[in-house]
Amino acid sequence: xxxxxxxxxxxxxxxxxxxxxxxxxxxxxxxxxxxxxxxxxxxxxxxxxxxxxxxxxxxxxxxxxxxxxxxxxxxxxxxxxxxxxxxxxxxxxxxxxxxxxxxxxxx
Numbered sequence: 001x002x003x004x005x006x007x008x009x010x011x012x013x014x015x016x017x018x019x020x021x022x023x024x025x026x027x028x029x030x031x032x033x034x035x036x037x038x039x040x041x042x043x044x045x046x047x048x049x050x051x052x053x054x055x056x057x058x059x060x061x062x063x064x065x066x067x068x069x070x071x072x073x074x075x076x077x078x079x080x081x082x083x084x085x086x087x088x089x090x091x092x093x094x095x096x097x098x099x100x101x102x103x104x105x106x107x
Contacts (some may be wrong), residue, residue: 001066006058009069012076013101017054020047023098032095043099046072050101076102 015023023029024047033041049068053061061069079097088094088104097104 001058001061005066005069005073008073009053012073013050013054014106015098015101015103017051019103020054020098020101021051024048024051028095029099032092033099041099043075043096046075047099047101054101072100075100080104 013020024044029044029047030041033043035041046068049065050072053065053069056065076097079093079100080102082093083104084091084093094104
């Protein structure tokens with residue numbers, strides 16, 4: 001686990017494990033994102049992995065966890081660059097980001 005990846009992940013993910021877990025149970029969370037064929041969106045699946053990572057001790061994280069952390073950082077940075085104009089409170093853009101552990105309204 002590189003210190004950079006861990007720090008970038010902690011910077012990108014601004015929701016706590018409990019906030020994200022609660023969010024993932026909402027209809028809004030389940031309604032956004034690209035479905036992977038099984039009915040669950042890629043972002044929703046990612047959110048569940050992020051909750052696992054946030055609960056884990058840094059020393060217990062696997063190579064797969066680290067790879068997912070890099071994927072999360074990339075997604076959050078790309079998505080933030082596409083911020084729509086106006087009020088984003090109830091937008092699919094915000095809901096997608098929240099599935100990936102980042103609430104743009106918390107900044």
